[in-house]
Amino acid sequence: MDLTIILAAGVASGTVLLFAAVGEIFSERAGVLNLGVEGMMLMGAVVAFGTAVATGDPWLGLLLGTLAGGLLSVLHAVITISFQAEQVVSGLALTFLGSGLARVIGEDLSKAGAISLLPKLTVPGLSMLPGFGPVFFTDQSVLVYFGFIVVPLAWYWIGRTRPGLHLRAIGESPTAADSLGVDVVRLRYAYVIIGGLFAGLAGATITLAVSPGWFGELTVNGQGWIAVALVIFAQWSPIRAAVGAYLFAAIRRMLIDIQGPDQLFGAPNPFYFNHTLTFFLEMVPYLLIIGVLVAVSGEAIRKRLGAPAALGVPYVRGERGH
Amino acid sequence: MTTTSPVRLPARGSRLPWSLRLERRLAVPRWLPVATTAGAIIVALAISGLILWIAGGDPVAIFVHIIGSSFGSLGVLSDTLVKATPLILTGLACALAFRMRLWNIGAEGQFLMGAWGASAVVLIPIVPAGTPSIVTIPLMMVAAMAAGAVYGAIPGFLKAVRGVNEIIVTLMLNYVALFWLSYWVFGPWSEGGFQLSRPFPPEAWLPRLSDAAGAVPDFAGLTVHLGLAFGLVAAVIIRFFIFRSRRGYEIRLIGDSPKAARYAGIDVTRNTIVVFAISGALAGLAGMSEVAGVVHRLQQAISPGYGFTAIIVAYIAKLHPYGVIVASIAFGALILAGREIQPSGIPAMIQGIILFSLIASEVFLRYQIRLERREA
Numbered sequence: 001m002d003l004t005i006i007l008a009a010g011v012a013s014g015t016v017l018l019f020a021a022v023g024e025i026f027s028e029r030a031g032v033l034n035l036g037v038e039g040m041m042l043m044g045a046v047v048a049f050g051t052a053v054a055t056g057d058p059w060l061g062l063l064l065g066t067l068a069g070g071l072l073s074v075l076h077a078v079i080t081i082s083f084q085a086e087q088v089v090s091g092l093a094l095t096f097l098g099s100g101l102a103r104v105i106g107e108d109l110s111k112a113g114a115i116s117l118l119p120k121l122t123v124p125g126l127s128m129l130p131g132f133g134p135v136f137f138t139d140q141s142v143l144v145y146f147g148f149i150v151v152p153l154a155w156y157w158i159g160r161t162r163p164g165l166h167l168r169a170i171g172e173s174p175t176a177a178d179s180l181g182v183d184v185v186r187l188r189y190a191y192v193i194i195g196g197l198f199a200g201l202a203g204a205t206i207t208l209a210v211s212p213g214w215f216g217e218l219t220v221n222g223q224g225w226i227a228v229a230l231v232i233f234a235q236w237s238p239i240r241a242a243v244g245a246y247l248f249a250a251i252r253r254m255l256i257d258i259q260g261p262d263q264l265f266g267a268p269n270p271f272y273f274n275h276t277l278t279f280f281l282e283m284v285p286y287l288l289i290i291g292v293l294v295a296v297s298g299e300a301i302r303k304r305l306g307a308p309a310a311l312g313v314p315y316v317r318g319e320r321g322h
Numbered sequence: 323m324t325t326t327s328p329v330r331l332p333a334r335g336s337r338l339p340w341s342l343r344l345e346r347r348l349a350v351p352r353w354l355p356v357a358t359t360a361g362a363i364i365v366a367l368a369i370s371g372l373i374l375w376i377a378g379g380d381p382v383a384i385f386v387h388i389i390g391s392s393f394g395s396l397g398v399l400s401d402t403l404v405k406a407t408p409l410i411l412t413g414l415a416c417a418l419a420f421r422m423r424l425w426n427i428g429a430e431g432q433f434l435m436g437a438w439g440a441s442a443v444v445l446i447p448i449v450p451a452g453t454p455s456i457v458t459i460p461l462m463m464v465a466a467m468a469a470g471a472v473y474g475a476i477p478g479f480l481k482a483v484r485g486v487n488e489i490i491v492t493l494m495l496n497y498v499a500l501f502w503l504s505y506w507v508f509g510p511w512s513e514g515g516f517q518l519s520r521p522f523p524p525e526a527w528l529p530r531l532s533d534a535a536g537a538v539p540d541f542a543g544l545t546v547h548l549g550l551a552f553g554l555v556a557a558v559i560i561r562f563f564i565f566r567s568r569r570g571y572e573i574r575l576i577g578d579s580p581k582a583a584r585y586a587g588i589d590v591t592r593n594t595i596v597v598f599a600i601s602g603a604l605a606g607l608a609g610m611s612e613v614a615g616v617v618h619r620l621q622q623a624i625s626p627g628y629g630f631t632a633i634i635v636a637y638i639a640k641l642h643p644y645g646v647i648v649a650s651i652a653f654g655a656l657i658l659a660g661r662e663i664q665p666s667g668i669p670a671m672i673q674g675i676i677l678f679s680l681i682a683s684e685v686f687l688r689y690q691i692r693l694e695r696r697e698a
Contacts, residue, residue, distance in 0.1 A: 035489065039674075075678065078682075079678065079681055079682050083681075083682055083684070083685040084685070084688070085681040085682065085684055085685070086681060088425050088489065089633075089637060089677065089681050090678070090681055092427070092633055092677070093634075093674050093677035093678045093681065094674070094678075095674075096630070096634070096670055096671075096673050096674030096677060097671060097674025097675060097677075097678060098674070099667070099670055099674075100667045100668065100669070100670030100671025100672070100673065100674050101373075101667065101671050101674075102667065103665060103666060103667025103670065103671075104373075104377060104665045104667040104668060104671055106667075107664070107665035107667070216667075222493075222497060225490065225493045225494070228489075228490060229487075229490040229494070232487055232490065274509075275508075276505055276508045276509035277505075277509075279501040279502070279504045279505040279508070279509075280501070280505065282501045283497070283498045283501045283502070286494040286495070286497045286498050287494070287498060289490065289494050290480075290486075290490075290491050290494050290495070293480075293486050293487065293490060293491065294480060294484055294486055297480075297484040297485050297486045298484065
């Protein structure tokens with residue numbers, strides 16, 4: 001167990017969660033809960049991988065996978081914004097549809113061989129930084145670096161710009177935003193689709209950079225749901241989401257590495273000698289998410305933080321509400 | 323509710339010679355929900371067919387195959403009902419929780435925990451081998467419902483007391499339940515290192531119709547088991563619970579308007595935990611019915627996602643217990659026939675499309691839509 005390796009792996013695979021969570025933050029900040037992240041990620045993953053297999057071009061795969069996630073989210077936007085339907089159910093439907101469709105598309109892809117992946121880079125200079133260099137800037141995929149750029153940009157956009165102010169307004173008080181001339185419907189559409197593009201990108205990141213290949217639903221394996229949970233943990237802040245994503249992925253990597261050595265902290269490693277005990281290790285990430293949500297709920301109540309006030313509420317002009 | 327100004331599609335400034343006028347409905351005619359549901363399912367099947375056709379399949383052949391291999395004979399009809407059984411119970415679990423707008427997405431995990439609880443009765447074992455069915459089976463039912471109820475009460479408690487999002491908690495607990503089950507079937511209960519337990523003794527099997535083939539020869543080979551009766555009885559009980567009991571009234575009121583319910587002095591915290599526990603108990607019973615009625619042992623792959631399909635079932639049924647029975651039979655057919663359909667994602671895709679068109683169709687329940695010619 002090497003801490004640098006664990007943290008570097010956490011940054012690499014945490015990038016998936018980071019993209020998905022940032023996308024969901026945009027959507028939820030606009031007041032639209034999208035529980036279809038898992039489905040959109042699966043679509044992004046399968047389209048990206050399939051394109052890379054067919055054309056040999058991972059960049060084209062990245063583009064089409066991202067677009068596939070965005071395309072699926074249009075459905076959610078129409079149903080929840082124009083038709084004002086229940087956002088929870090629509091999101092669940094999106095996950096069913098996305099995973100079903102992805103499995104149909106990916107039917108023959110599980111037998112596909114190796115593909116050329118997106119390039120990995122080591123940043124000269126920065127990789128020499130003690131501690132940080134080997135973790136963040138050594139032999140990481142270009143998408144990891146893209147993640148480093150996206151997070152501060154998203155933070156700046158939401159918190160420091162005029163369009164970001166409009167974004168927060170339509171999520172907190174669409175009636176007030178509307179009366180000030182902000183086009184609530186159009187902006188909500190835009191941010192739901194941005195969320196979908198990010199989810200597609202997250203899926204593409206899995207198959208083109210983190211763990212290439214198509215393994216059906218196991219390709220994404222619940223990371224879309226974990227991203228939704230991360231958004232709550234992050235209290236709708238991209239920076240907190242990034243920290244959470246890297247840490248969570250690092251912990252998951254550590255749980256795998258624990259099973260390797262026959263000695264753990266100077267004692268015989270129980271997970272090495274009794275393999276069935278590792279099922280308890282596999283529970284840990286999910287229990288951790290629950291534990292974190294419980295902890296955050298207490299903090300949210302104390303600091304009066306919380307979800308955007310109009311999250312989950314369809315906006316109907318002229319009707320009482322937010 | 324105030325009447326609102328009608329919405330026009332497309333909006334002003336369009337050059338189309340007509341526009342759609344959406345007016346808020348003040349009352350919904352009784353026939354309309356049934357009609358929109360039926361219409362939505364037809365549209366969904368048409369869209370699914372179109373996708374299958376684009377993908378190079380023969381949609382008509384696939385649909386004919388689904389119907390033939392699920393309703394074509396008494397034998398396959400019986401198999402369809404066997405698949406519908408766990409859906410009825412998990413569908414009721416979701417319908418009850420959704421009535422209160424509690425999003426229990428964890429019926430899958432509660433199902434697995436119920437299956438585990440029922441198995442524990444004969445595998446630990448809690449009752450000695452050879453205990454008659456009349457004792458073993460009720461004990462298994464109680465154990466399964468208790469395991470499911472406790473597992474359901476956890477998200478209920480966290481939601482009620484700490485305001486933790488129940489969707490995420492129930493989803494995470496699904497994974498935890500799967501690993502818990504895996505531990506037992508790979509570890510302490512594994513038979514010869516395989517990932518399944520030893521078979522249950524016959525006293526722990528739910529009676530099947532085919533068991534009565536000696537008296538009624540037509541029953542030979544019919545796999546329908548007592549679990550179907552559990553589902554039907556549960557539907558009747560939940561129907562009366564929701565529409566005729568005081569707590570049922572409270573649940574519906576909380577679902578319609580949590581604020582009004584609070585002002586009326588209804589204990590939302592308590593009801594949240596109770597509803598989640600009942601919901602979990604129903605899903606747990608489904609798990610017991612599956613291991614004792616179909617598989618007769620505990621293994622990892624006991625559910626092809628019953629707990630998730632249950633969400634759609636509950637929604638198609640408009641959260642009505644009797645509707646859950648009908649919808650379960652339809653989806654039981656889809657699951658049964660779906661096992662032979664390639665690619666394997668087709669049934670999930672069709673489920674997603676059906677759910678989508680259902681929620682989209684509800685716009686017709688909220689709005690009256692008129693086509694208007696543009697005045698010159």
